[in-house]
Amino acid sequence: MANSILVPINGIPPTIAALNHVLTLEGSHEITVLQVCPIVERDDSIRQTVIPDAIEEQREASRQTAERVFSKATDYAADHDVILKTAIDSGHPAERISAYADANDITRIVIGTQEQSLLSRILRGSLPDGIMKRSSVPVTTIQTPTDESSRKPNDTDQDRPLTLSRGIN
Template identity: 30%
Template sequence: MYQDVLIPTDGSDGTRRSINHGVTIASRFDATIHALSVVPEGPLGTLQTDEAIPAAERAVERVETEATREGVDTVTAVERGVPHEEILAYADDHGIDMIVMGTQGRTGLDRVLVGSVTERVVRMADVPVVTVRLTDELRIEDADEAARIARRTAENEGYERVSVREDPHRTSASWIVPLETDTGPVHVHVDAVTSEARVADRTRTD
């Protein structure tokens, strides 16, 4: 029924919900995820800083990571232009069957802008648009707490001599905690909203 599902993303904390919904739908129908981030442009060029393109690339990479973890094929793209126009054009050009996107962005003005983009896409798209409210609040904002959860998770999975290798860092709504263990370094991802954790990267030293 659905072969290609488009997830527009701005990389903000709240987009985890729309990513989860999109990946779940794609997994259910054995569809391909298309992750798209649009860097807004106006008459004078890019409306954001020089970090806009790298940030957009990280945003689509996050979708790809989540989709790959669930065994879902992924295509990523970064475009420049008017967000709703680029989303609609991408959907037409790539035969998208469904669009999954959030109703809000980060905070303040971004919330208004992203909500406006979603409204335009819903009104103008020729395919179904699933909208997801992005209202989750972060529960884990402290790096030390994220490290404690990560260590406990690794120990529960059978790792020994577990210690924090580097300071934890947060990307979107997840903490990434680098650990050293008896079998080598591993990364543990801790969901900052649900507190769920998993060993995501098993880099062996042998």
């Protein structure tokens, strides 16, 4: 069985770094990029009854953003002679990513993340932490620096991973 790798992506540099990492792995891999739109629907939510049009507009905007991100990611993968599968889901990101992996025989999840302080992780949580708690498959995190000062002085734009438009996260 070939490795089946899931890369959650929303177009920000850490998710692109994760995709870049997977594209440069040796061997045969089936790669799926997944964008999770954080639209959580609850039957008892006042938003469901008062502003359903706003929720549908948010869902449509999320789909359009995902399509732009997927288009650029697919072009980027083509430069590496790789064909990507794409998927869109909505809900709580950590739950949906883990559920997608379980339902689709994914053998590994690779997710990009930015450096966070311990206080920030405690207060806001971390998507990779949430995925690792829920996932039944190994999770690899690709960490990128949070500021430009972390770059080497001789880095050029050509050395950096492709940056796509920011998605909804």
